[in-house]
Amino acid sequence: xxxxxxxxxxxxxxxxxxxxxxxxxxxxxxxxxxxxxxxxxxxxxxxxxxxxxxxxxxxxxxxxxxxxxxxxxxxxxxxxxxxxxxxxxxxxxxxxxxxxxxxxxxxxxxxxxxxxxxxxxxxxxxxxxxxxxxxxxxxxxxxxxxxxxxxxxxxxxxxxxxxxxx
Numbered sequence: 035x036x037x038x039x040x041x042x043x044x045x046x047x048x049x050x051x052x053x054x055x056x057x058x059x060x061x062x063x064x065x066x067x068x069x070x071x072x073x074x075x076x077x078x079x080x081x082x083x084x085x086x087x088x089x090x091x092x093x094x095x096x097x098x099x100x101x102x103x104x105x106x107x108x109x110x111x112x113x114x115x116x117x118x119x120x121x122x123x124x125x126x127x128x129x130x131x132x133x134x135x136x137x138x139x140x141x142x143x144x145x146x147x148x149x150x151x152x153x154x155x156x157x158x159x160x161x162x163x164x165x166x167x168x169x170x171x172x173x174x175x176x177x178x179x180x181x182x183x184x185x186x187x188x189x190x191x192x193x194x195x196x197x198x199x200x
Contacts, residue, residue: 106176109152114169117149125151132185155182 086092109124121130133154134146141163144150156170157163159178163170 102176102179106172106179110170110172110175113149113152117147118145119148121146121148121151124148126186128186128189129182132182132189136185155179158182158185 086095112119112124125133130146130151133151134142136158137144137150137154138157141150141154152175153161153163153170155178156174157178158181159170159174159176161167161170161174161178
């Protein structure tokens with residue numbers, strides 16, 4: 035079953051169907067965050083692979099992908115324009131602690147500004163961070179955020195709840 039069949043089956047909720055069609059049409063035009071998606075693919079070309087069965091799931095997925103693509107693009111641009119910005123505006127304390135631990139020894143003395151943490155996220159996504167490399171792009175930041183989310187969840191699961199023995 036492809037995306038067109040799913041959209042045809044949800045004809046009872048015209049508002050969500052209309053929203054989905056508008057979003058796909060809008061997302062199919064070139065936007066800066068298209069390159070933020072994994073493998074440089076546009077959002078519309080990847081949503082069909084998710085095999086969403088209902089209109090609510092489809093609209094939630096589109097909304098989440100749009101927000102994540104916007105966040106990654108915004109972060110890439112922000113780190114280039116204001117690299118010395120406070121990272122607390124973008125990263126949680128847990129994320130910063132995990133990224134500090136993941137930093138290679140040669141980078142541990144670097145100032146802990148926004149650029150440091152964006153590069154740390156990009157390294158998780160495959161960015162090599164050599165002296166001659168360009169600033170990290172949206173694809174490696176996207177992949178890095180995916181890995182960082184896994185690290186945060188793993189750290190949360192590894193930490194015993196307070197007031198427990200063990």
